[in-house]
Amino acid sequence: MNIANILELQAFRLPEKKAAIFGEDAYTYSSLNAQANKIANALKALGIERGDRVAMWLPNRPEFLTCFYGILKVGAVALPMNILYKSREMKFLLSNSESKAIIALEEGLETLRRIRSDLPLLEKVIIIGQEKEYDDAISFREIVEASSDKFLSVDLNPDDTATILYTSGTTGNPKGAMLTHRNLLMNAEYYATGLEATEDWVGICVLPLSHLLSLAAGVLVLFGRGASMHVIKKFTAEDAAQIISRHKVNYTFAVRTVYTLFLALPDEPRFDxxxxxxxxxxxxxTPLELRKAVEEKFGCKTIQAYGQVESSPVISLDRVDMKRKFESVGYPLPHIQVKIVDDDDRTLPANEHGEISCKGHCVMKGYWNNPEGTRAAIKDGWLHTGDIGMLDEEGYLYIFDRKKDMIICGGYNIYPIELEELLYENSKVLEAAVVGVPDEKMGEIPKAFIVLKPGKTADGQEILSYVEDRLAKYKKLRAVEFLDALPKGPTGKILRRELR
Structure with a gap:
């Protein structure tokens, strides 16, 4: 079993069908597969073998797709990385994952040069750019042009790791969730079946391809059906809407912020x-009012999906062939068991609130090089999601709150502890706590509550700039409030709920 087999199948079955469209440039299944074969041969010639980790620090462009499949074809593990990451984040992820190679744009070369001496296991830096030679890196263009477009994917064990996607928990250390070929293929198949997807579908990807939703609901679902997908290089509601209107796109997958922006567009034919x-x-x-507004204005059906990186990602879905319950997040996918448990891990009856746990093909293999984190997340095969929810008498799932403190801002996951650790590095900060506060446009935004050291002074803009200069733009603080003291419980633990 190899995820890349699906691309090979469609290249044989539908060779001239448009698979991915980037603006005016369309790529057929056969051309995508041929380019992925070239990359696979190039990687193999560089010594990349089964199980090696290969990072991809790429934006939404064709090479993301061909590199993803090329990496999988040789049996290696793909590590998609957000293009907005800065040196601090790149250094940790490349070190922790023990990546053997990275494929990046020329614009990222200086960042990689600054951190490479701290990454002894990073043997190959492959750069996509105009040059055919680099003093300290390998030219993607040169090695691909020199490679054959014929390659047969390595046959893998279904439980071999396909990708590692980094998430985080309350410890603050990012953890690499290992998702297998079985995880992703089965999840995408049951997801597509629940949507009744066909090869006639035309989808649009407005999120970064490095986002698991784009890979799962986009690439794997649409390519698995032999359908077509438009990819937005850099999202604006206006550009996306015009593509939808011009090309009669019938399928979208996005966070609620995107739909809010669509609703705000003027009623013009180009935004139909x-x-x-x-x-x-x-x-x-998603608020019920937003779902109804989207359905009323566009005449579509909104589908609420629920899951997380560790569940590959979908646990439940509003399947089109089942009764709809707008307040719920749908029904568990086939062969996924869901239960609600209390703090002592005892199963709760219907309509009682507790932590959502799931078991089945969706559960990740574990966290990379983190057995302690894996044991905490997976107990007897059950993944503990950290989300609070309930099941009703008919088995529909409802979610009410996140047990974890993660902030979802415009579709990006932001972990307070990462921001707090950075704030504590500031010589003026005595204590800091970051929480998510409601925002109409973004869903939530991160706000910091700060206690300064005695005799120190700072204003909000100074703190905002300090964080923005050191982390990816989407993680930036949006608000700062200075306090004399943070609210704490009897054990000294900060009471975040009193700050929200």
Missing amino acids: LTSLEICILSGAV
């Missing part, structure tokens, strides 16, 4: 979104 039929809402529970 009535071709939409299925609109996936993910990332956080």
Whole structure:
């Protein structure tokens, strides 16, 4: 079993069908597969073998897809990385994952040069750019042009790791969730079946391809059916809406922020979104009013999906062939068991609130090089999601809150502890706590509450700039409030709920 087999199948079955469209440039299944074969041969010639980790620090462009499949074809593990990451984040992820190679744009070369001396296991830096030679890196263009477009994917064990995606927990150390070929293929198949997807579908990807929702609900679902997908290089609601209107796109998958922006567009023919039929809402529970507004304006069906990186990602879905319950996040996918447990891990009856746990093909293999984190997350095969929810008498799942403190801002996951650790590095900060506060446009935004050291002074803009200069833009603080003291419980633990 190899995820890349699906691309090979479609290249044989539908060679001239448009698979991915980037603006005016369309790539057929046969051309994508041929380019992925070239990359696979190039990687093999560089010594990349089964199980090696290969990082991809790429934006939404064709090479993301061909590199993803090329890496999988040789049996290696793909590590998609957000293009917005800065040196601090890149250094940790490349070190922790023990990546053997990275594929990046020329613009990222200086960042990689600054951190490479701290990454002894990073043997190959492959750069996509105009040059055919680099003093300290390998030219992607040169090695691909020199490679054959014929390659047969390595046959893998279904439980071999396909990708590692980094998430985080309350410890603050990012953890690499290992998702297997079985995880991703089965999840995408049951997801597509629940949506009744066909090869006639035309989808649009408005999120970064490095986002698991884009890979799962986009690439794997649409390519698995032999359908077509438009990819937005850099999202604006205006550009996305015009593509939807012009190309009669019928399927979207996005976070609620995107749909809020669509609704705000003027009623003009170029922004006609009535071709939409299925609109996936993910990332956080969507307000009922927003779902109804989207359905009324565009004449589509909104589908609420629920899951997380560790569940590959979908646990439950509003399946189109089942009764709809707007307040719920749908029904568990086939062969996924869901139960609600209390703090002592005892199963709770219907309609009682507790932590959502799931078991089945969706559960990750574990956290990379983190057995302690794996044991905490997976107990007797059950993944503990950290989310609070309930099941009703008919088995529909509802989610109410996140047991974890993660902030979902415009579809991006932001972990307070990462921001707090950075704030504590500031010589003026005595104590800091970051929480998510409601925002109409972004869903939530991160706000910091700070206690300064005696005799120190700072203003909000100074703190905002300090964080923005050191982390990816989407993680930046949006608000700062200075306090004399943070609220704490009897054990000294900061009471975040009193800050929200």
